[in-house]
Amino acid sequence: MNQTWREEFSSSYGVERPGIADGDADRFGVGVGQVCMKEGSSFIPSRTGVTVIVGGNNSGKSTLLREIRQELTGIGYASPGNLTQSIQSLEKIVDGTPEDMLAWIVDRTQVVHGSYGPEIQLREGAEIKPIDLMRLFPSEIFLAETIESKIVHASNGEDRFRAVYETMQFDPYMSRPNEPIQYLQDNDELLNEISQLFQKVFGRPLELDLLNYQLNLRVGKTDMETPRLNDIPPEYREAMAALPPVSTQGDGVKSFMAQVLSVITGAYPVVLLDEPEAFLHPPQARVLGEYLGNFASAQGAQVIAATHDKNFLVGLLESSADVTVVRLTRDNGCPSASQLNSMELRAVWNNPILKYSNLLEGLFHQVVILAESETDCGFFRAVLDEMNIDNDFIPKGDILFVPTNGKSSMFKLAMTLRAVSVPVVAVTDIDILNDQRVLSNLVESVGSVWTDKMKSDLNIVSSAVKDKSKNNISVDEILNTLNSIFGDRRAEEFDSDMKREFNAHLRSKDSYWKTVKANGIGAFRGEQLSAISRLVKSLAEAGVVVVQEGELERLAPAVVERKSPGWLLAALEQGAHRGETAQRHVARILCAAQRALDRVAAPGVTPAEES
Incomplete structure (x- = not known):
């Protein structure tokens, strides 16, 4: 949060809530604690690392991920604890103070001027006063869908491709990025990191097409110097148009890129991935595992992923992340969970x-x-x-x-x-x-x-x-x-x-x-x-x-x-x-x-x- 908004928050709400703008975003954190299963077993996901859910077909992996999100946020049913098949209870972890949460949210959203002072625009048409947002702390913050979208990223095979499709440019003076590709618009360092990773996995770099007010991630390079916005020659437009968009590539390319983009640009505290290796060849699944593991370790994120793939797990173990395995088994009833913690798994791997x-x-x-x-x-x-x-x-x-x-x-x-x-x-x-x-x-x-x-x-x-x-x-x-x-x-x-x-x-x-x-x-x-x-x-x-x-x-x-x-x-x-x-x-x-x-x-x- 920049100094201007700290001053405006203090001026507008400081009497009712002294110190409202004194929070530190780095102190705020959320996560999933102990998960108790209806069958009687339980497990504790790695707090800042990756928890891998494994098990045979119909053991309940995808259902468990959906219910973790439901119990955490209430999304999917009227309220947490309703109609779950696997989970009896789930511990919600919230670190920091309401002021720290406020600083963290404002770093990821737009502050706009409302009728009675500055408000937080969680999405277009959904504004909330900072003082009202703070009243949701701690456990209620998960129940507000517009806040949940900043805290939890959940991806499955049906919606994961969306992140690579073209989208409108955003106005950096008036708004903040909402779509993963938008985060690359004014961040050459992040774009270069994504391009290098793509070249490592698929053998070609990436270029961001900024023409026609659309953002489109394309495969390859134009080999031409980027022109000024008010002087774009036809040759450059033709060269850029000749590069195929990532969105037109095969499912493996789209799946890999969409998951990486969504996770790295959103900087979510909690990431839920269902079969992230889907559509990927074994070497690509391995690289994806290593990348997500290093991301979780560097960002202090909590990643929970359901997988069938040894290569994805090997990639995680080659990263710097704490990796724990939870195996689900089911015998004509509710699934049972057994856990192999990070130290035990590393002992085998070493x-x-x-x-x-x-x-x-x-x-x-x-x-x-x-x-x-x-x-x-x-x-x-x-x-x-x-x-x-x-x-x-x-x-x-x-x-x-x-x-x-x-x-x-x-x-x-x-x-x-x-x-x-x-x-x-x-x-x-x-x-x-x-x-x-x-x-x-x-x-x-x-x-x-x-x-x-x-x-x-x-x-x-x-x-x-x-x-x-x-x-x-x-x-x-x-x-x-x-x-x-x-x-x-x-x-x-x-x-x-x-x-x-x-x-x-x-x-x-x-x-x-x-x-x-x-x-x-x-x-x-x-x-x-x-x-x-x-x-x-x-x-x-x-x-x-x-x-x-x-x-x-x-x-x-x-x-x-x-x-x-x-x-x-x-x-x-x-x-x-x-x-x-x-x-x-x-x-x-x-x-x-x-x-x-x-x-x-x-x-x-x-x-x-x-x-």
Whole structure:
């Protein structure tokens, strides 16, 4: 607010409201606090950052965004709290004082002279006295539609293109911009920023056409010096007219540009975006995510976006913003919300092994299968593709296989996914039974309980292996085995988890575990066979599927290659993925996946406890 209006406000309203013009716009802020769902769960959106709403089709993402706006502003229904399907209550956050709010509003609107003094023109034909506006503070400010339009930006697939269509120029002496393109009219710095971003994404710059009293954003450059307004040569008009308007481009171009323009020019405190990646190719969705994340971080804005796209989420994580994920699940009723906060998500993203895996895609699938390596995942996927599964079962496309690069990382990934209620199954070689701590952590991380019965059976198996262990082993043989397991993980940190896994393999080399990996549960007899059979069954019911044949390679016994890059290709060429042994193993994985889904649908009851 400039000094003239501060003086006029003080002169006209200072007696009734001393200090009316003393506010600081930077102290004013609004936002969405805790959102309580009707089903009983809740989440807290990132205050100055991006909250990503994910979930399957019909999980309620778009509905949740609409209801957040409704509960915040009352737009859509007669009053907040009416007829919502998902939200029970929503906390409104308002920072600053009424005077700070007034300063913030005047920075974004026009001040006009009314009958009794200066008034704020929220839009043409809608003026309000500053003193009346301040009476709406704090919570009532959201209920005035003309004020809400300055505070909340809501975009969906139906209306997002509007921002790139031509509009009338505004008079900088008499009014303020109302349309996104109008903000570019007298702001070369902002226009240059938008043009550089467009060139980065689409390979061409942008130019603002100011001719004919219209504002039109065009693709390309005229390569001519901009003439004076009172001396525009025909050549310049022809060159400008030859540039295609952004509004005539494809849906991807229009969607990207309209969202960027709307967000950056409006400087909204709260931005609600429904499927911002719609119409965009993966690289464009990634750039859009990074741009919106950096905007939220720099402006202190609160962005809440519903998305189906991993690339958009990756772009956000490559920005400087705090990013939190809320996953919606629905089981024939109101949706439930589970939250993965920014610190937890960053911990995953900062792990170089996980960053370049497909872990984040798990947020968009019905169930995730964790396996030890890319080879395991590829083989299991091939087996699944060959199987005929019941129509009532999980669709094959909704099952995601994620490599964990060993057993020790599995429980971390499982806990990350379970934090947002993604059903998880872990599949490992049989030698995981050699480390009770890793095994018990894994059982707990997939959402089940490590029981006394599991521990008892594991003790029987461990005692049997110990009794049959051999000590006549060479150092060279030990080193070769460890190198085959850890050779491609040399860059990883040798932390406590890695140390336990290392020691477990070291112990297994000079023990009967070598025989167990080669023969599976068939390496045991009598009571020990009964114990390991019970243990493997109870682990599968809990969500940890052990290769009963010993290790992955035993599912393709005719393949000569072992622990080599060529094993998967050889196994597929020989048709091992169609074999009975491999299909039986993957059938056990699918049964565990169905139980994992059931655990998410009915938390608090685990198959391990039922059995």
